[in-house]
Amino acid sequence: MTTAPARTTAPPSAPLVELHLPVPADPEKLPVGRLLAWGDQHEDAGVQDQATRARIALAGLRQRYAADQELNAITTEEEQLEQRLAELRARKGQLAPAAKPKRGRRPVDYPAAEVRAWAAANGMDCPAVGRVPKAVVDAWRAAQRPTSSA
Template sequence: MSTAPKLPADAASADVRLKAVTHTPDQITVGQLLAWGDKHPDADVQDQAARARVLLTGLRRRHAADQELAAIDSEEEQLAKRLAELRARKAELAPAKPKSKRKPVEYPAAEVRAWAKEQGVDCPPVGRVPKAVVEAWRAAQTNG
């Protein structure tokens, strides 16, 4: 035996009609919820709907910006790949660059080193003779 009170027939049918038109919270769309909030007699509910619209607008803008950034990143990667391909092909087609020729040494290195040693001027025994040593040797040659 049930302990629930018996409803009149017209009340039971009204309850069924009410259940048919109401939505559960997860079934109502954002647009429907905002429209409901806009029309609600409570000013606080209307204010919440207005603030929700502002926040949703901000979210939509951020979402659009993120979508655009993702598209830009993708296109940038594709362009970088294409540019690398073009540069590689250009290098294949371009004529070889002539090798640079070394300038002939304008001084007898062995003679300059010997002079530097006699004069007590610091000069490395191998490699390039420092410019200051060469200039001092030339000055000594023209004065000497």
Template sequence: MPTITSMTAWRSRAACAGQDTELWFPDYPIGAPAMKICGRCSVRAECLYECLADEVPSRRYGIRGGLTTGERQALPELPERPADAIAVLRELLHTTTEDQTPAERTGPTMTTDTELVAQAKTADLPVGQLLKWGDEHPDKDVQDQAARARIALHGLRQRHAADQELTAITTEAAQLEKRLAELRAREAELAPAKPKRKAPARDYDTPTVRAWADEQGVECPRVGQIPKRVLDAWRASLPQAGGVQ
């Protein structure tokens, strides 16, 4: 039995590797650039097999293996064994070239003109009309899809508006910060230099005051600033106010 790794190893050889995936879900079904890329891909059959195995037939969309939704629906029943199914798909795809549009293709993968017209009309239908059509459709599943689409669109609109506002705020904040920096720089140029403040002269000698405090039994810390109460007591003990012994 093939492993998951062996079944998906083809992806590294795919011609679409690194391309914008939006190309494979175009608004126009005919002549899509994705078909040209798929047309020269060596692993189209593997890609198409994986798509057919994973997607829900009633909800097929986009281009896979170079085939549109209608072309995939027109494929014949494939063998159950993956290797045999891929071999059949490779043979079916052999007649399809990168220069052919779906309308030009022949054989079991041909898309009808009626289907192409329907796809083109759906692609051109405004979102509002498409949602209205879904709301009024008799199929409950289609109604549910329309309801979910409305919720998703509402969320996208809210997120888009929020992102737009955040971008505007970020831009304006950056401009304001730049302008503020310019104003502060100019202010610094114009403002006169501030004179350096000199430390007030002391009227006491620190070792002398501490020695006096030791003699008088006044509590005084051995390091750091001398408390005001100690200085006041020392000054009061001087013969002349403000004198230094």
């Protein structure tokens, strides 16, 4: 590899610095840091501006890369936790005692439609839907009992 001097310019208060960088055979393989340093010290203001914009773009890419890596790690951990939670819930279901059946509504031991019709015929208030009031059911039962003649 041959070394070529690189010209640099600096503000008037700083002395001129010359960089001796080896010239790579393939410019595509030139390290980014070295290329940016060359651009920063170039005498052409346009090249210096490109180096500045490249630094800003690289900083943005680095920031996005770090965020994507963190997001990927979070997603992976989240999936692992969901799988572990499913395993724990399955095991909990195996160990927990069987749940007692819930008490449902008791079956009605009277014909609701017949009781409602009887209540209407006998002037008693009874809702058309829902539960038949106990007082109405009791009165209907009392009316259904055979009367004993003594």
